Amino acid sequence: MEKSCCGSVLDAAVEVDDADELARTFAALADPVRLRLFSLIANAGEVCACDLLAPLDRSQSTVSHHTKVLADAGLIAGEKRGRWVWWSMVPERVELLRGALG
Amino acid sequence: MEKSCCGSVLDAAVEVDDADELARTFAALADPVRLRLFSLIANAGEVCACDLLAPLDRSQSTVSHHTKVLADAGLIAGEKRGRWVWWSMVPERVELLRGALG
DNA sequence: CAGGTATATTGATGGATGTCGATACATCGA
DNA sequence: TCGATGTATCGACATCCATCAATATACCTG
Numbered sequence: 001m002e003k004s005c006c007g008s009v010l011d012a013a014v015e016v017d018d019a020d021e022l023a024r025t026f027a028a029l030a031d032p033v034r035l036r037l038f039s040l041i042a043n044a045g046e047v048c049a050c051d052l053l054a055p056l057d058r059s060q061s062t063v064s065h066h067t068k069v070l071a072d073a074g075l076i077a078g079e080k081r082g083r084w085v086w087w088s089m090v091p092e093r094v095e096l097l098r099g100a101l102g
Numbered sequence: 103m104e105k106s107c108c109g110s111v112l113d114a115a116v117e118v119d120d121a122d123e124l125a126r127t128f129a130a131l132a133d134p135v136r137l138r139l140f141s142l143i144a145n146a147g148e149v150c151a152c153d154l155l156a157p158l159d160r161s162q163s164t165v166s167h168h169t170k171v172l173a174d175a176g177l178i179a180g181e182k183r184g185r186w187v188w189w190s191m192v193p194e195r196v197e198l199l200r201g202a203l204g
Numbered sequence: 205c206a207g208g209t210a211t212a213t214t215g216a217t218g219g220a221t222g223t224c225g226a227t228a229c230a231t232c233g234a
Numbered sequence: 235t236c237g238a239t240g241t242a243t244c245g246a247c248a249t250c251c252a253t254c255a256a257t258a259t260a261c262c263t264g
Contacts, residue, residue: 006230009137009140009144010141010144010145010191014137016134016138019134019135019137019138019141021242022131022134023133023134023136024132026128026132026137027132029124029125029132030125030128030131031129031251032122032124034125035111035116035121035125035132036116036121039111039113039116039230041119042112048210049210050211050212056255058253058254059253059254060210060212061211061212061253061254061256062211062252062253063253064213065251065252065253066214066252068213074151080236080260080261082262083209083211083260083262084211085210085211087110089253094112094203094204098202098203098204100195100200101196101200101203133222144223152240152241158221160222160224161223162241162242163224163241163243163244164222164223164224164239165241167223169241170242171221182231184231184232185230185239185240185241186240186241187241192241206263207260207262207264208261208264209260209261209262210243210260211258211259211260211261212259213256213257213258214257214258215255215257216256217253217254218240218251218256219249219250219251219252219253220241220251220252221249221251222247222248222249222250223246223247223248223249224246224247226244226245227242227243227244228241228242228244229240229241229243230241230242231239231240231241232236232238233236233237233238234235234236234238
């Protein structure tokens with residue numbers, strides 16, 4: 001079967017190689033805390049990491065771990081400004097996931 | 103914050119309660135074997151479980167486990183016909199995920 | 205430069221998960 | 235009814251993952 005131009009799971013069989021990366025990206029959203037974290041960032045446009053601790057009710061190291069997972073998946077990107085890191089969503093990456101679903 | 107009408111992660115903060123179910127649904131797609139399994143079913147429209155073993159290269163019990171995970175997540179549904187189970191995608195559920203991403 | 209603050213990393217731990225072989229359950233054909 | 239076949243479940247095991255406290259690193263301020 002030919003590989004689809006858009007990589008939709010629904011239009012063409014997922015190749016073995018692609019499956020790994022796609023699965024890892026979905027895995028980044030497969031945790032409730034990360035999902036809320038991602039949602040906070042996506043909604044605000046940009047969020048200081050220091051403002052994520054209270055709403056998530058997790059330790060600083062845990063929140064840092066989750067931001068790293070999302071960043072490694074390419075779903076968010078951080079910019080260091082002085083002592084603070086500002087996180088923002090990466091729309092292209094989200095679009096890739098949406099595309100894979102149809 | 104008010105709950106959004108469409109449940110998009112991008113439009114409104116994901117509520118703590120919703121995050122769990124949404125995360126579980128994403129988790130169903132967070133494994134490369136399940137992703138290929140889901141893709142096979144989505145592409146064919148309907149697949150006999152017996153035809154899933156060869157392309158996935160996993161034991162029968164493992165494939166059965168994965169179909170169960172996807173079914174529990176509501177992403178596929180199985181219909182038993184005689185000795186065989188035919189699996190098919192549940193489009194509404196996929197649409198829910200797409201909706202959550204924008 | 206020294207102390208304080210924001211973030212990342214490390215190490216440890218309990219729990220979840222992917223995998224398989226063995227077995228149980230259901231259904232068909234003879 | 236009996237054996238064969240397709241699917242689900244069980245038990246075991248190795249690996250992965252979420253979480254925290256402690257510590258390291260980077261940066262600002264005085």
